[in-house]
Amino acid sequence: MISIEHAQEQSKLNAFILAARPKTLAAAFVPILVATAVAYSELKTNDIKVQWSLSLFALLSSIFIQIGTNFVNDAIDFNKGADNEKRIGPKRMTQSGLLSARQVLFGGFCCFLLASIFGIPLIVSGGFPILIVGMISIICGYIYTGGPYPLAYKGLGELFVILFFGIVAVLGVYYLQTNSIHLHAFIASLQIGFLATVLISINNFRDSIEDKKVHKMTLAAIFGKKFARLEIASLFSFAYLLNIYWYLNGYIFVALLPLISMPLAIYVTRGLIVNEPSPLFNKFLGMSAAVQMLFGIFMSIGFFIR
Structure with a gap:
């Protein structure tokens, strides 16, 4: 028979897993994949192989930064009253009473520590620039909702996501692989950043009241x-319109394969236009994560087979 203590520990473990918001972790995985694919395409012309171990450590560090950010967000939003019984989004662990704010914050800092540990091989390889990027990423993961000037409370959430889950993540991994920065990597970072930002934009639209x-x-x-509807439609549109860049530069598969995800993006956009904020938006949030994942995977395939 399972003891009460064991059942409670299992319940807490499940609560921590839910607090990590696993459905949103595509935002950490996709930039690393795309950056590695862009680097692979560039390096193979010189018969140089990508270092998969660096991409793996970058992925692990990125995932734990995101989970840590989610934990801190969970606890601080509850303490500030943003998560309450009227919330229509997915259940938050602190607000539901399954975990205390202190427990969730401690979990967040543990994740930031793990991200730092996984970042050590990256610093050894990339040097001082990667150290600075890593430190800023972790600090911003906390001040997204914490500290005296929480970014998410000041209308800067979208900018944060574009910057860290697009530009910084893609350019950082590309730099680790090639020791350089290229316009190709920057364009890809914008596309992935725009799609990642759709997730937070839907979340903010749903919870705006x-x-x-x-x-x-x-x-x-x-x-x-x-504005929220226009913002989301624009983010989707800019991500796909930038495929013109790849077409003009001879990356035909990179330009065309991601379009496979476009019907789902159109479906999500239409759903957000014709519906008012409700629990239905949680479905659209999951679909937008799928759009980013599909877009990133097919874009990466385009680079790998070029």
């Missing part, structure tokens, strides 16, 4: 529903 009540001034809370 309750966020505004507790002074969590996201862009959706500041500018309203019309």
Whole structure:
């Protein structure tokens, strides 16, 4: 028979897994994959192989930074009243009482520590620039909702995601692999960053009414529903329109294969236009994560087979 203590420990473990928001972790995986694929395409012309171990350590570090950020967000949003019984998004572990804010914050700092440990081989390989990028990424993971100037409460959440889950992640891994920066990597970073930002934009659109009540001034809370819908449609559109760059530069498969994910992006956009914020938005959030994953995988295939 399972003891009560064992059952409680299992329940806490499950709560921590849910607090990590596993459905959103594509935002950490896709930039690493795409960056490695871009580097592979560039290096193979000189008969140089990518270092898969560096991409693996970058992936592990990125995942734990994101999980740590999610934990801190869970605890601090509860403490500030942003997560309450009126929330229509997925259940938050602190707000539901399954974990205390202290436990979740401790879990967040443990994740940041693990991210730092996995980042050591990256620093050894990439040197001082990677050290600075890693430190800033972890600090910003905390101040996304914590500290005296929480980014998510000041309308800077979208900029944070584009920067760290797009530009920094892709360019950082590309630099590790090639010891250089190239426009190709920057364009890819924008595309992946835009798609990652769709996730937070949907989240903020869904929660905008309750966020505004507790002074969590996201862009959706500041500018309203019309802006939120336009923002999401624009992020999707810019991500796909930038495929023109690849076509003009002779990367035909890179330009065309990601378009396989476009029907799902159109479906999500239409759903957000015709529906008001409700639990249905949680479905659209999951679909937008799938769009980013499909886009990134097919883009990477394009680079690998070029």
